[in-house]
Amino acid sequence: xxxxxxxxxxxxxxxxxxxxxxxxxxxxxxxxxxxxxxxxxxxxxxxxxxxxxxxxxxxxxxxxxxxxxxxxxxxxxxxxxxxxxxxxxxxxxxxxxxxxxxxxxxxxxxxxxxxxxxxxxxxxxxxxxxxxxxxxxxxxxxxxxxxxxxxxxxxxxxxxxxxxxxxxxxxxxxxxxxxxxxxxxxxxxxxxxxxxxxxxxxxxxxxxxxxxxxxxxxxxxxxxxxxxxxxxxxxxxxxxxxxxxxxxxxxxxxxxxxxxxxxxxxxxxxxxxxxxxxxxxxxxxxxxxxxxxxxxxxxxxxxxxxxxxxxxxxxxxxxxxxxxxxxxxxxxxxxxxxxxxxxxxxxxxxxxxxxxxxxxxxxxxxxxxxxxxxxxxxxxxxxxxxxxxxxxxxxxxxxxxxxxxxxxxxxxxxxxxxxxxxxxxxxxxxxxxxxxxxxxxxxxxxxxxxxxxxxxxxxxxxxxxxxxxxxxxxxxxxxxxxxxxxxxxxxxxxxxxxxxxxxxxxxxxxxxxxxxxxxxxxxxxxxxxxxxxxxxxxxxxxxxxxxxxxxxxxxxxxxxxxxxxxxxxxxxxxxxxxxxxxxxxxxxxxxxxxxxxxxxxxxxxxxxxxxxxxxxxxxxxxxxxxxxxxxxxxxxxxxxxxxxxxxxxxxxxxxxxxxxxxxxxxxxxxxxxxxxxxxxxxxxxxxxxxxxxxxxxxxxxxxxxxxxxxxxxxxxxxxxxxxxxxxxxxxxxxxxxxxxxxxxxxxxxxxxxxxxxxxxxxxxxxxxxxxxxxxxxxxxxxxxxxxxxxxxxxxxxxxxxxxxxxxxxxxxxxxxxxxxxxxxxxxxxxxxxxxxxxxxxxxxxxxxxxxx
Numbered sequence: 001x002x003x004x005x006x007x008x009x010x011x012x013x014x015x016x017x018x019x020x021x022x023x024x025x026x027x028x029x030x031x032x033x034x035x036x037x038x039x040x041x042x043x044x045x046x047x048x049x050x051x052x053x054x055x056x057x058x059x060x061x062x063x064x065x066x067x068x069x070x071x072x073x074x075x076x077x078x079x080x081x082x083x084x085x086x087x088x089x090x091x092x093x094x095x096x097x098x099x100x101x102x103x104x105x106x107x108x109x110x111x112x113x114x115x116x117x118x119x120x121x122x123x124x125x126x127x128x129x130x131x132x133x134x135x136x137x138x139x140x141x142x143x144x145x146x147x148x149x150x151x152x153x154x155x156x157x158x159x160x161x162x163x164x165x166x167x168x169x170x171x172x173x174x175x176x177x178x179x180x181x182x183x184x185x186x187x188x189x190x191x192x193x194x195x196x197x198x199x200x201x202x203x204x205x206x207x208x209x210x211x212x213x214x215x216x217x218x219x220x221x222x223x224x225x226x227x228x229x230x231x232x233x234x235x236x237x238x239x240x241x242x243x244x245x246x247x248x249x250x251x252x253x254x255x256x257x258x259x260x261x262x263x264x265x266x267x268x269x270x271x272x273x274x275x276x277x278x279x280x281x282x283x284x285x286x287x288x289x290x291x292x293x294x295x296x297x298x299x300x301x302x303x304x305x306x307x308x309x310x311x312x313x314x315x316x317x318x319x320x321x322x323x324x325x326x327x328x329x330x331x332x333x334x335x336x337x338x339x340x341x342x343x344x345x346x347x348x349x350x351x352x353x354x355x356x357x358x359x360x361x362x363x364x365x366x367x368x369x370x371x372x373x374x375x376x377x378x379x380x381x382x383x384x385x386x387x388x389x390x391x392x393x394x395x396x397x398x399x400x401x402x403x404x405x406x407x408x409x410x411x412x413x414x415x416x417x418x419x420x421x422x423x424x425x426x427x428x429x430x431x432x433x434x435x436x437x438x439x440x441x442x443x444x445x446x447x448x449x450x451x452x453x454x455x456x457x458x459x460x461x462x463x464x465x466x467x468x469x470x471x472x473x474x475x476x477x478x479x480x481x482x483x484x485x486x487x488x489x490x491x492x493x494x495x496x497x498x499x500x501x502x503x504x505x506x507x508x509x510x511x512x513x514x515x516x517x518x519x520x521x522x523x524x525x526x527x528x529x530x531x532x533x534x535x536x537x538x539x540x541x542x543x544x545x546x547x548x549x550x551x552x553x554x555x556x557x558x559x560x561x562x563x564x565x566x567x568x569x570x571x572x573x574x575x576x577x578x579x580x581x582x583x584x585x586x587x588x589x590x591x592x593x594x595x596x597x598x599x600x601x602x603x604x605x606x607x608x609x610x611x612x613x614x615x616x617x618x619x620x621x622x623x624x625x626x627x628x629x630x631x632x633x634x635x636x637x638x639x640x641x642x643x644x645x646x647x648x649x650x651x652x653x654x655x656x657x658x659x660x661x662x663x664x665x666x667x668x669x670x671x672x673x674x675x676x677x678x679x680x681x682x683x684x685x686x687x688x689x690x691x692x693x694x695x696x697x698x699x700x701x702x703x704x705x706x707x708x709x710x711x712x713x714x715x716x717x718x719x720x721x722x723x724x725x726x727x728x729x730x731x732x733x734x735x736x737x738x739x740x741x742x743x744x745x746x747x748x749x750x751x752x753x754x755x756x757x758x759x760x761x762x763x764x765x766x767x768x769x770x771x772x773x774x775x776x777x778x779x780x781x782x783x784x785x786x787x788x789x790x791x792x793x794x795x796x797x798x799x800x801x802x803x804x805x806x807x808x809x810x811x812x813x814x815x816x817x818x819x820x821x822x823x824x825x826x827x828x829x830x831x832x833x834x835x836x837x838x839x840x841x842x843x844x845x846x847x848x849x850x851x852x
Contacts, residue, residue, distance in 0.1 A: 048085060048473070048476065048483075048486065048509075048510075048511040049084060049085045049086035049089075049507070049508075049509065050084050050086055050338075051084060051085065051338045051339065051340050052082040052083065052084060052338065052339045052340070053082075053083040053084060053085070053339075053340060053341075053342055053487070054339050054340065054341050055341045055342070056341075056342045056343070056344070056487065057341070057342070057343045057480075058343075058344055059343075059344070059345065059346045060344070060345075060346045060347060061560060062347070062441070062560035062564050062565075063344050063347070063441060063488055063491060065560070066441070066491040066492075066494065066495045067487075067491060069494075069495070069498065070088055070091065070491065070494055071083075073091055073092070073095050073498075074087075074091065076095070077091070077094060077095060077098065079091075085486055085487060085490050086507060088487070088490040088491060088493075088494050089469055089471075089490045089493055089494065089504060089507035090504060090505065090506070090507055091494065092494050092497035092498050092502075092503055092504065093105065093497070093503030093504055093505045095498075096497070096498075096501060096502075096503045097503065101501050101503075102466075102503045104116070104464060105466060105503060105505055106128065112130065112131050112132060112466065112468055112505040112506050113128045113129060113130045113131075113162065113164075114128070114129045114131075114464070114466055114529075115127075115128060115241070116128070116129045116238075116414075116423075116531055117423075118238075118414050118416065118421055118423045119421055119422065119423055120416045120419035120420065120421045121419045121420055121421075125240060126240070126241040126242070127238055127239065127240050127241055127414065128164065128238065128239055128240075128241050128244055129236070129237075129238050129414075129425060129529070129531070130159045130162050130164045130236070130237040130238065130239075131159075131234065131235065131236050131237075131427070131466070131468050131527070131529050132155060132158045132159050132234070132235055132468065132506065133155060133232065133233060133234045133235070133468050133469075133470040133506070133508055133527060134151055134152070134154040134155030134158065134232070134233050134235070134470075134508070135151065135230075135231060135232045135233075135470055135472060135508060135509065135510060136148070136151045136228075136229065136230070136231035136232070138228065138512065139151075140195065140198075140199050140202075140229050140231050141189060141190065141195070141228065141229060142190075143198075144190065144194065144195050144197075144198025144199045144201075144202060145198045145199065145201050145202030145205070146202060147199065147202065147231070148198070148199035148200070148201075148202035148203040148206075148231055149202040149203060149205065149206035151203070151231050151232075151233060152169065152171075152202075152203050152206050152207060152233050153206060153266070155169070155233040155234070155235040156169070156210060156212065156235055156266065157266070157287055157296070158235065158287075159235050159236075159237035160237065160266070160269060160270060160273060160296075161285040161286055161287060161296055162237065162239075162244070162285070163239060163243065163244055163245075163273050163279045163282060163285055164237035164238055164239040164244070164273075165237055165238055165239055165270065165273075165274055165415050166210075166212055166235055166236070166237040166270065167212065167213065167236060167237065167238065167390050167392055167412060167414075167415045168212065168213050168214075168215045168235075168236040168390075168392070168393075168410060168412040168425070168427070169207055169212050169213065169214045169215070169233055169234070169235050169236075170214070170215060170216045170217075170233065170234040170235075170236075170410050170427055170429065170527065171203055171214055171216070171217040171218070171232070171233055171385070172217075172218050172219070172220070172230070172232045172233075172234075172429050172431070172525060173196075173199060173200075173217075173218075173219045173220075173229070173230055173231050173232065174219065174220045174221070174222065174225045174229065174230025174231075174232075174433065174472075174520075174523065175192055175195065175196050175219060175220075175221055175225050175229055175230070176192045176221070176222070176223055176224075176225045176226040177192060177221060177223070177373065178192045178193045178195075178196040178197075178221075178682070178685045179193070179373075179681075179682075179684065179685065180192050180193070186226055186515065186516055186518075187516070189226075189515075192226070193685055195229050196219070196685055196686075197685065197686070199229065199231055200217075200381060200384050200385075200686070201384070203231075203233070203385075204217075204384045204385045204386070207385065207386065207389070208385075208386050208389070208728075208780065209264055209266075209267070209726065209728065209779070209780050210266050210267050210270070210728065211267050211270075211389050211390065211728025211729060211779065212389060212390070213386060213387055213388060213389040213390050213392065213393055213412065214385035214386060214387060215387055215393055215395070215397075215410035215411070215412055215427075216382075216397065216407070216409070216410040216427075216429075217378070217381055217382050217384075217385050217397075218378055218381075218429070219378065219381060220374060220431065220432075220433055220597075221373040221374050221433075222433040222434065222437070222520075222521050223518075224433070224437070224513075224518060224519055224520045224521040225433075225520055225521070226515070226518050227474070227513050227514055227515040227516075227518040227519055227520045228472070228512065228513040228514075228515060228520050230472055230520070230523060232470045232472075232525055234427060234429070234468060234470070234527040234529075236412065236425050236427060236529070238414050238415060238425075239279070240276075242276075242280075243276050243279040243280055244279070245279070245280055245281075245282065245283055246283075247283045249283060249284060249299050250301075252302055253283065253299050253300065253301060253302060254299070254300055254301070254302045254304075254305050254321065254323075255297055255298070255299055255321070255322040255323055256297070256298045256300060256305065256308055256309075256312075256319050256320070256321055256322065257288045257293045257295055257296070257297050257298075257319060257320050257321075257322045258272065258288075258295045258296050258297075258298060258312055258317055258318075258319045259293060259294060259295040259317065259318045259319065259320070260294060260295040260296065260317065264725050264726040264780070265294075265295070265317070267726075267727075267728045267779075268315050268316060268317050268725075269295070269296060269315075269317065271315050272311065272312060272315045272317060273285075275311065277311065278308070278311050281300050281301075281304050281307070281308060281311075282298045282299065282300055283299045283300065283301075284298070284299040285297070285298050285299070288322075293320075293322075295319075297322060305321070313750075314748065315748060316725065316748050316749070316750040316751065316752060316756075318752060340476075340478070340480065340483050341480050342480050342483040342484050342487050343480040343481055343483075343484055344481070344484030344485070344487055344488045345481055345484055345485075345488075347438070347439035347440075347441055347442060347488070348437075348438035348439050349438060350434075350435045350438040350439040350442045350443070350566075351566060351627065351628060352438070353432075353434035353435055353437070353438050354599060354626065354627045354628045355368065355369060355372065355375075355597070355598055355599065355601070355602075355626050355627075356599075356622070356623050356626040356627045357626070360622060361667075362617075362622060362625070362664040362665070362667045362669075363667045363668075363669050365601060365622070365625070365626050366601060366605065366662060366669050366674060367669065367673075367674070367677060369598045369601050369602050369605060369626070370605060370674040370675075370677035370678040371677040371678070371680075371681050372598065372681075373681065373682070374597050374598070375597060375598040375602045375605075376677070376678050376679075376681035376682055377404075377406075377678050377679045377681070377682065377688070378406065378682070378686075379398065379404075379679065379686075379688040380682060380683065380685070380686025380687050380688035381682070381686040382397045382398070383686075383688060384686070389728070389729065389732075390412075390415065390729075390731075390732060391732040391735065391736070392412045392413035392414075392415060392424075393411075393412055393413075394411035394412060394413055394424045394534050394537050395407050395409065395410065395411035395426075395458065395537055395539070398610070399539035399540060399541045399610045400539070400541035400609065400610020400611040400612075401610065401611050401612070402609060402610055402611065402612060403610070404541075404606075404609035404610055404675070405539070405540055405541035405606050405607060405609050405610030406540075406606060407458070407539065407540065408428060408454040408457050408458055408540060408593065408594065409426050409427060409428040409454050409455055409457075409458035409460075410426070410427045410428070411424050411425070411426045411427075411458065411532070411534075411537045412424055412425055413534065417731075418735065418738070422533050422534045422535065423531060423532075423533060423534075424531070424532055424533070424534050424537070425529060425530070425531055425532075426455055426458055426459075426460045426529065426530050426531070426532050426537070427455075427527060427528065427529045428451050428452075428454035428455050428458070428527070428528050429450075429451055429454075429525060429526065429527050429528075430446070430447040430448060430449065430450030430451030430452075430453075430454070430525070430526045430528070431443075431447045431450070431523060431524070431525040431526070432446065432447070432450070432596075432597050433521040433523065434521070434597075435628075436489070436521050436522045436523060436524065437521040437522065439488070440485045440486070440488040440489035440492065440522040440524070441488040441489065441491055441492035441495075441564065442492060442564065442566075442567065443489065443492065443522060443524065444488075444489040444490070444491075444492030444493040444496065444524040444526075445492040445493070445495060445496045445563060445564065445567055446567070446628075446630045447493075447496075447524055447525060447526040448467065448493060448496035448497065448500065448502065448526045448528075449496065449500075449568060449573065449630050449631045450526070450594070450596060450630055450631075451467070451526040451527060451528035452465055452500070452502070452528050452577070453577070453594035453630070453631055453632075453633070454528070454594055455528055455530055456577045456580050456581050456584075456592075456594070456633065457538075457540065457580070457584075457592040457593055457594045457633060458537060458538060458540075458592075459532060459536045459537045459538035459581075459584050459585070460530045460531075460532045460536070460581070461530070461532070461581045461585070462574065462577045462578060462581060463530075464530055464531065465502055465528055465529070465530045466502070466503060466504075466505065466528070466529055466530070467497065467502055467503065467504035467505075467526055467527065467528055467529075468504060468505070468506050468507075468526075468527040468529070469493055469504045469506065469507035469508070469509075469524060469525065469526060469527070470507075470508055470509060470523075470524075470525045470527065471486070471489065471507065471508070471509030471510075471522075471523055471524045471525065472509055472510055472511075472513055472520055472522075472523040473485060473486045473489075473509070473510070473511045473513060473520070473522055473523070474511070474513045474514045474519035474520055474522075475511055475512050475513065475514040476511055485522045486511065486522065488522075489522050489524040490507075490524070492524070493507070493524055493526070495563055495564075496563070499562075499563050499570035500570055500573070500574065502528075504526075509523075509524075536584075536585060538584050538589075538591065538592060539591065539610070540591055540592060540593045540606070540607055540610075541591060541607055541608075541609070541610025541611050541613075542590075542591055542607045542608060542610065542611060542613040542615070542636055542656045543590040543591055543611065543613075543636060544590070544613070544656065545613055545614070545656050545657050545658040546639070546655065546656060546657075546658075547590065547636050547637060547638065547639065547655065547656045548636075548637050548638065548639045548641070548652060548655055549604075549615070549634060549635070549636055549637075549652070549653055549654050549655060549656060550634070550635050550637060550643060550650060550651065550652055550653065551600065551629075551632055551633070551634055551635075551649075551650070551651045551652075551653045552576045552579055552580055552632060552633040552635065552643070552648055552649075552650055553576070553629060553631075553632040553648060553649040553650075553651065554568035554569055554572040554573040554575070554576045554631045554632065554648055554649075555568070555569045555572040555647070555648060555649060556568060556569065557569055568630065568631040571647060572647050572648050573631045575646070575647045575648050576631060576632065576633055576648050577633075579633075579643065579644070579648070580592060580633040580635060583635060583637065583643075584635075588637060588638070588641055589635040589636065589637050590636045590637065591607060591635070591636040592633055592634065592635050592636075593606065593607050593633075593634045594630075594631070594632065594633055594634070595628070595629040595630065595632055595634065596630075597628075598626075599625065599626050599627050599628055599629055600620075600624065600625050600626075600629055600632075600634065600653065601625050601626050603634050604617075604634070604653075604654075604662065605662065605674060605678070607634070607636075608660075608662060608671055609671065609675060609678075612660050612671060613656050613657070613658075613660075614656065614657035614658065614659045614660050614661045614662060614663075614671065615654055615655070615656055615657060615662050615663070616654050616655055616657050616662075616663045616664075617653060617654045617662075617663065617664040617665075618652055618653055618654050619665070620651075620653055620654075620664075622664075625664075634653070636656065639655075660672065662674070716741060716742060716743055717742045717743070717771075717772035717773055718742070718743050718744075718745065718770060718771045718772055718773070719734075719737045719742050719743065719744045719745070719771065719772070719773040719774075719775050720745050720747060720764075720767050720768055720771040720773070720774050720775070721733055721734055721737075721744055721745065721746045721747065721775050721776075721777055722747050722749050722764060722774075722776060722796075723746055723747065723748050723749060723777070724749050724751075724779070724792055724793055724796070725749075725751055725792065726779045726780045726792075726822070727777050727778070727779035727822070728777075728778070728779040728780075729777050729778045729779060729820065729821070730746050730777045731746075732777075733775055733777045733778075733820065734746055737775065742773065744775075745767060745771070747760075747763065747764060747767055748760075749764070749796065751792070757796075760796075761796070761799050761801055761802050762801065764802055764805075765801045765802060765804075765805045768802075768805040768806065768808075768809060769805060769808075771809070771815070772809075772813065772815050772816070773815060773816045773817070773818065774806065774809060774815070774816070774817045774818070775817075775818045775819075775820075775823070776793065776817075776818070776819040776820070776822075776823030776824075776826055776827070777820055777821075777823055778820040778821025778822055778823055778824075779821065779822050780822060790822050790823075790825040790826040790829055791829075793822065793823070793826035794826050794829045794830050797826065797830055797838065798830070798838065803838050806838065807837060807838060810836065810837070817832060819833075824848075825847075825848050828845075828846055828847055828848060829841060829845075829847065831845070833846075834846065
């Protein structure tokens with residue numbers, strides 16, 4: 001890597017004539033890793049999770065007790081491997097699985113998977129639910145869009161190569177203040193606003209091209225993220241268990257590499273592995289990038305090579321034979337080669353990091369909550385993402401008639417293909433950078449608590465919840481104290497898992513978050529996932545005025561003999577979750593919200609927005625309103641509902657009201673004022689309000705003067721759906737067509753060669769002659785190249801044979817042509833809209849333009 005870096009530097013500073021002689025240099029191949037390495041080289045960065053901990057010396061008895069508990073678990077498992085951070089994070093899952101408490105968890109693959117039952121068309125089928133995470137590798141600091149896209153691609157490929165169908169993504173990013181003036185940018189770095197907008201564009205663009213719904217996108221803010229931006233993704237995928245073949249590789253097996261090109265190629269590979277025949281043919285599958293290929297390596301039985309090539313070609317993909325497998329002695333390349341002695345610091349006062357201010361004014365406190373970066377609206381950010389791709393989104397990002405109250409979880413239906421199901425996955429996240437900075441132990445523990453609490457508040461039950469951890473820390477170098485921060489975080493996550501009986505089968509992360517003396521806040525993000533029925537999912541906005549609002553609060557630990565002083569008592573916490581889940585399931589609770597970084601004040605404020613329902617606080621202490629209350633549940637219930645408060649605290653905190661205000665004693669603040677602050681803070685970074693001055697929209701309608709009675713009482717028209725490179729919603733389109741009573745045929749348009757394109761045109765023309773409807777689905781054909789969307793589609797339809805059958809459909813068969821997204825753009829560029837025929841377009845022809 002240093003040699004590459006020196007070569008780049010020499011290449012850049014050399015005169016033009018010297019550069020001319022160096023054009024053979026594969027600049028694009030080495031530039032990105034070199035740029036990343038330049039950023040990290042002087043910072044002592046390392047992965048760290050496999051570093052052997054030779055000794056740990058503790059100042060704090062609580063941390064020491066947690067470490068001793070970990071050593072006891074190791075001993076009970078008979079584990080003799082080195083002590084590492086990664087082992088501390090993951091060992092609870094192994095222990096709980098041995099104890100029979102995580103029977104459904106499967107850790108045999110590279111990603112976590114859980115055995116689930118999915119009811120499809122009234123019958124239960126065994127499926128596997130896969131979940132994994134990925135984080136930024138540093139490239140976003142140099143090329144924000146490309147770095148974010150690469151990070152998401154890593155996560156999506158991880159679950160795809162398990163031969164599962166990816167269907168939902170959750171994005172959590174972390175940044176310094178994006179409103180910061182560009183002049184205040186650190187030397188050698190991009191402005192925070194450019195990073196924020198660029199990464200959002202990159203990740204949303206890649207997810208859109210791949211046809212994956214981004215069900216939740218959120219961002220946390222902390223000055224430490226100036227050292228390195230946090231870019232983290234959690235990915236969900238599922239597949240029938242029968243399609244996942246898990247066998248040992250035999251010496252005479254064949255390795256085939258399927259070549260994919262970017263997000264469009266990813267969708268093709270997704271289609272390929274979605275074919276049950278292909279999936280059952282593959283023994284093992286992994287990313288081929290480490291071997292110099294952009295694609296995936298598949299191990300198959302040698303006798304299946306010919307059929308495999310045929311199926312790959314059918315999806316407009318290419319594959320090459322990488323060779324066979326042979327039984328060879330294996331070297332242990334994963335053995336840790338770094339050792340460290342760790343001395344964790346004593347935890348700081350994490351409760352002092354809450355938003356409870358010294359002014360003691362309710363009105364000022366509410367205004368502060370509304371306008372704070374960490375509690376203000378994310379609507380402009382979320383609207384950059386496609387939240388409904390795949391037609392499986394259960395919980396929209398914003399709830400209520402006003403669509404303002406943010407959901408606390410991502411709920412998505414399991415992709416059942418042609419079948420119908422009401423089973424859905426529910427995922428949430430937990431992390432507070434300020435708590436984690438003060439005490440990584442408490443930050444990690446409460447991250448787990450927060451992520452699970454969000455699932456409960458969204459209608460899920462506490463049964464069968466699983467965790468996936470993602471972390472990011474400052475570069476520790478050889479400093480035992482700096483190493484103590486990730487150790488404390490891992491111990492907090494370990495303790496939370498053991499206390500709550502939850503397992504994190506995976507923990508990924510990095511230790512390179514240091515730049516110019518600035519350190520990222522310790523980050524251990526908890527992603528929690530479970531299953532539910534779509535009818536169980538609840539939205540968090542207040543439903544009606546005149547309802548009682550109660551707080552179910554777990555009792556706190558009073559000393560460090562348990563999880564830690566000030567943390568929720570685990571038995572009381574689980575009682576709160578059980579009670580809240582029961583009230584939501586029975587319909588006795590109409591809405592629920594679990595307090596986060598802004599405490600009860602933030603929760604109440606956001607619950608009021610969705611339906612514009614006001615709220616009046618009872619005589620609560622101001623400190624309780626604005627301080628942390630992790631694990632608590634705020635429930636909207638009927639006035640006469642009595643709640644059993646055994647082993648928890650139950651408090652009436654107020655009532656919903658018709659007046660659109662939030663009141664506390666004599667103080668009153670209007671929802672309109674709060675909403676202006678709430679939605680205005682990030683408007684300059686992520687605009688959500690258009691500045692146009694359009695006039696009234698006319699209502700165009702058509703009333704039929706007469707109806708023709710059909711000769712046949714029931715018809716089943718045939719709909720042809722061509723799939724171009726970059727198309728990604730063909731399955732959703734076909735499903736909707738079939739549900740409407742028509743038959744759908746999906747046809748892959750191949751463009752690997754001129755002959756492929758010619759044969760595709762002939763096949764399309766033949767299929768079109770037997771169809772009554774042409775539906776061109778959406779996506780981003782050819783990734784919008786060259787110079788604009790739908791160019792590939794229009795070029796295909798202008799071929800003589802294709803144009804002829806298309807016009808025959810309209811003029812001779814009285815057929816119908818529809819287009820969505822890129823498909824609709826193609827209809828305009830072809831002249832079919834508005835002229836009704838394929839024509840040559842000119843400078844005055846209509847087209848679609850970007851919104852202002």
